[in-house]
Amino acid sequence: MEEKYQPGVIEPKWQGIWEAGKSFEKEAAPGRQKYYLLEMFPYPSGRLHMGHVRNYSIGDLVSRYKEMSGFNVLHPMGWDAFGLPAENAAIENRTHPAKWTYQNIENMKRQLKRLGYSYDWRREFATCDPKYYKWEQMIFVKMLEKGLAYKSRSWVNWCPRCNTVLANEQVEGGYCWRHPDTLVEQKLLSQWFFKITAYAEELLDYTNKLPGWPEKVLVMQRNWIGKSTGALIHFPLEKEYIDGGTGEKIDRIIVYTTRQDTVYGATFMSIAAEHPLCEILSKGAGQEGKVADFCRRVRTEDKIKRASDDYLKEGVFTGAYCRNPMTGKQIPIYVANFVLMDYGKGCVMAVPAHDQRDFDFARVYGLEILPVVQPEGEPKLDGKTMTEAYVEEGTMINSAEYEGMKSGQFRSEIAVRLAQDGKGGPTVNYRIRDWLISRQRYWGAPIPVIYCEKCGMVPVPEKDLPVELPLNVAFDPSITGNPLAGAEDWVNTKCPKCRGEAKRETDTMDTFVESSWYFDRFTGVNYDRAMFDQKAVDYWMPVDQYIGGIEHAVLHLLYARFFTKVLRDLGLLKVDEPFTNLLTQGMVIKESLACPGHGKLNPDQIAKDNKCGICGATAGERVVQEGKPAVRVCMGHGYFYTEEVKEMKCPVCGLKIEAGRKEKMSKSKKNIIDPEELIRKFGADTVRLFCLFAAPPDKEIDWTDEGVMGAYRFLNRIWALVYKHREKIMEAGKDDTFDFLSGPEDEAKLWRKINLSIRDATERMDKWIFNTAISSMMELYNELSSFDPSQGDRKTRTALMRKGIETLLTILNPFTPHLCEELWREMGNRDLLVGRTWPKPDPRALLVSKFQLVIQINGKLRARIESDCGLSEEDAVKLALSHPNVKEHLQGKQVRKKVYVPDKLLNLVVG
């Protein structure tokens, strides 16, 4: 055995042994309890980052622990391989996206293997493989047949950087989710959608049936689905209009409202600027120009501004009127900037007395404010004197025969009456929109549809699938738009129906489609006769534990749930939900280091070409005080990597470095840690151990280099412990006949500690608090290292030492498997830890006969007395009263009450 711990030598060795022994290759085994453990598969960017390492280290720990606990564990890995970065890299380097992608996969796979994760690599695939996306295209065709995939012309979010459309949920605060600095624009385009709204109710319903998910994620999904109950109300138009586009007759405006009880107070109508009615209603009413200008202006205003609190409520009269269906009164129709096209019907009945936005709008344009809900016990509301809308419940006024009814009751009654009168009726509304899946990009799964001049849109027949991406596509920086559209050989094809000239759909699918079913596909091993190996998918699904980042709380996790239900309804899956338990692991954060600059600069301190006269850094402008003009400041020298900074001084100008906020690791902040470099220095086991020890899995990890050193030192100490004792242990041989409990006190104590550690570690593993599970192992190490087997009965004590070390290696194995396997073997064992079962504590060793009796007086700790278990209250009191410190505190006082918790504490209440 080497005296020094050398992870660089032993780790690759054990990785080879596991691979050769097929340690992680698993099969479906009906009758054996399965455990499907899945980590979110990575986008093959080329290099692992610490976030990956944390995610996969948690996954590997659980996988190995569950395996040792007797489960048949499925633990696969693959690649979310379609997507924009490959295409951007292709354009930059003039290489094909496939080449770039597969090179990245190769490197990341090497990195994953170097970390010793227990993946069944036979199941690996990349989603850009036609053998994978073939089945996705098949499902698309089936969804098309069922009306779950459809094409629609609509306003879409357009990212000018991606050069493609985005789904609503991919727009974050008006910016592209991929390009936080790029504003999303609105375009009217014909696009493909998946009808996720058809499953809105079930998706919502099941948020109450997923007890293994963090409540936070369920809440986000419920909010995203956004169910509300209300009514549709028809407002007849004063005259009939014709839709220039469709030729349809329009005689009414239908609105959705949750406050149908306020319908008598609807004094005008507001419609969204994107609404087709804007053009139709304003035509020939003398308002056409104004309305068109207004709509154009609102549409081009950025979403950030439209959503901001102080966005001024503006509108323009369309020139048209409709009638309040209850009062028959004529009411004007406005286009209003605050009305959203994609919520409800895109039209709002405006009740200024009871909605703040309508109230503000009415005040600006001098519209009537008519209160219809009177608050209890308040002076009568008057539209002329109200200062804000009254939005609470109350009693109906100005509402014909409903006068005096409670608003809540009227709300249900009016909904029923509207239905009876054919003027609308009760309804349920959802905020969620259908999933826009069209992408005008090359590197994605082609949508399997052909357009024929004679037959129209024809789905590609199943026998012709997959529709493979053409390889002879040129990538160079001059290309704008979708490179696929330029692949003429590919675009021009024959119609599957009439064999005539036809063209292929050039849109590809959103990459979230691939990640919506990859976990189902993992259940089969290179299965190519169908989408799934049915027996395998029925055995393994659902995923028992899914682990990934919180950033996918809505997007990926909602789509995957939807897709699972679609596949179920197509008869391909038997499960309702894909993921039984979900863990959203915390980010890895680290403080950034930046040069603060010299602050405010006087004009004479600014050198030419706009540099700081003191240090030469860029001189910029900054608004120091709101409302005052910007001042010139030295911007400093930006961010630095930790190793560039010596003694907290800027390496360029020597200013004292400012330690920034602890935040998510990013290249731009230069606060990243390269996992590969760490592995080179400390080994995979140390990196894994630190990731699991630094914080509970769902919380952030605050990265410190010292913390990593601590983990490394712990492993070195274990190595040294085994090195010190192994020869004596091997000489003594295996002999399990000792009864350590009846031996000397220090032997019994260590034996108890060994068993306590098993108990604690097991409990903590099952509760997912891995940091404290590691603590219990460190405590066990501490006890072992202070135990000297060369004193007293050497044979017994050496056997005890062996028990202790072997227990430690066994329970530490899922955390640092290389080190544990190596030391296990060095102690003379021939089997592998990877196949061993998780130990159970000896119940006899957990029994305690002595305890520390805690004595409190008025709840304050006054003494601790070592006592025998099972002490009666009477004896406890006697014992307490004999303690000098207790006596002192009781002097001249009377014990009024005694609280005794057996084997724990005695509290004496005195007065």
Added chain:
RNA sequence: GCCUGGGUGGCGGAAUGGUAGACGCAGGGGACUUAAAAUCCCCUGGAGGUUACUCCGUGAGGGUUCAAUUCCCUCCCUGGGCACCA
């Protein structure tokens, strides 16, 4: 504004009604060494005291309880998400 987590030593974090600060890091002292690194041992919430021990202390204030970091109420700070949702 709404919905959510969270606030404990110098730091990461333990303890979910019963001994606050496990475990690790950092720091201090000592051993080994020509020296340093590494390693090992001891100390380490604050204040007082020679010791025994005492007082204070889990964001702030109140409450429930024999007993509160833990339960309840009010407030402050902070991370995350959503936001004109009719």
